[in-house]
Amino acid sequence: MPTPYTKPHMAVPDQIALLRGRGLEITDVDRAEAALTRIGYYRLSEYWRPMRETELVEAGKAPVVRETFGADARFADVVDLYVFDKRLRMLILDAIERVEIAARVWCAHTLGARDPYIHRDWRALDPEFVGKDHAAWLARIDAAASRSREDFVANFLKEYAPPLPLWVSIECWDFGMLSYFVSGLSTPDKTAMAAHYGVPRREQLVSWMRAINHVRNICAHHARLWNRVLVDRPKPPREAEEPLLDHLALYQQAHNRLYAVAAPLQFLLRTVHPGSSWSARLKDHFQTFPGSPHLKLAATGFPRDWEALPLWN
Structure with missing residues (x-):
């Protein structure tokens, strides 16, 4: 005991x-x-x-x-590692923000154009999602809308009765609600969304969104990130499925570490924000890793010479 x-x-x-x-x-x-x-x-x-x-x-x-x-x-290396990890979280959150906003816009424009209330229509969603989670998820997003203090929500409700159409409602969701919605899309819609971002398989996109949300929560709670073993892991790509991700398919050590999410983030950013300097800023940041014999940069899951890989250039 x-x-x-x-x-x-x-x-x-x-x-x-x-x-x-x-x-x-x-x-x-x-x-x-x-x-x-x-x-x-x-x-x-x-x-x-x-x-x-x-x-x-x-x-x-x-x-x-x-x-x-x-x-x-050395205690000095402890503090330096803490600062390194803090700035790493900020960089990861920067990439997540861009991906999250892009996913919101795609859903609002593509799905909302078909039906303003498609997120509430069980016939338009994955039957498994509808049978298991849809009602509870709707209760969560409605609660989020009712708590919102955003002007666009207040202005909408002054003129119109709830519920909110997708393009308004989605701006009240957190990433967890958004990733859950993506998992609940119909098979054709998940396939279309994956294709839009160049993701080889719809199942891969769903797992990426879920894992990105997991890492986002770690960052949002200011928790340690650099050597974290991920509980919610993205599906690794298949060999020869996508040239930019081939190394990830072969590098098994990365599948439960930060790199397993950092690589998909960079892959998505190439479509979401092709001119982003995020890759360069991440490379620069990794040069500041503390030089203690006890600390290994490999604990992030980033492979040796990752900076030279086509994905990051």
Whole structure:
């Protein structure tokens, strides 16, 4: 049975003493105190975890992570990694924003032109989605519209009775609602949307949208991203299915890491915003990765020499 938590609260100077006692090099105490006060011990602990010593206790099982730090473990590198990850999240969110807005516009224009209330018409949607989730999803989007303080919603409701047509309603949705709607489209509509963005298969587009939403939520909650193992993973492409993604089909290590979403984002941006500098900015940012022997850029899932791949150029 788990034991009750009885450890006392620890002041920042005591946290520094504890970390030093475990072998973490702290040369600038003022900077360490400022970081621990501003960011917090447990948030930073996710960034110094790779610097801790490990021990293989039992063959075939994951090594046990010790409280002590390895040689050359530096608090300065912990802070630098935190800043690197923060800026990485901002870059990923920038790409997600462009893809999300483009998907909203495609749905509003393409599907709304056929029927302003197509999102409410069970006959126009995937039967599995209708039978399982459609009613609950409609309740969520209607609740989002009722909570909205956007002028365009208020102005619409001054003149017209609800519900909102697709092109108004969709601007109240979060990415989760949008990705769920894409998964609930009819087979022809999913196929048409995938083709519009050059995605080889409709199932792949659906999985990309779901995985992008997962990463968006990680970023929105300011959680660690750089070495995150993704719970919601996009479907990997098939070999020789799309030349720009062939390397992803072959590089199995990337399928549950950030690269599994970063590559689809870049692929979609080539259609959504062909003139975007996002790829160049991401390359520049990766040059700022901290130079600690304990930290591996490969934990992002980005393959060696990814910058030279056709997808990124």
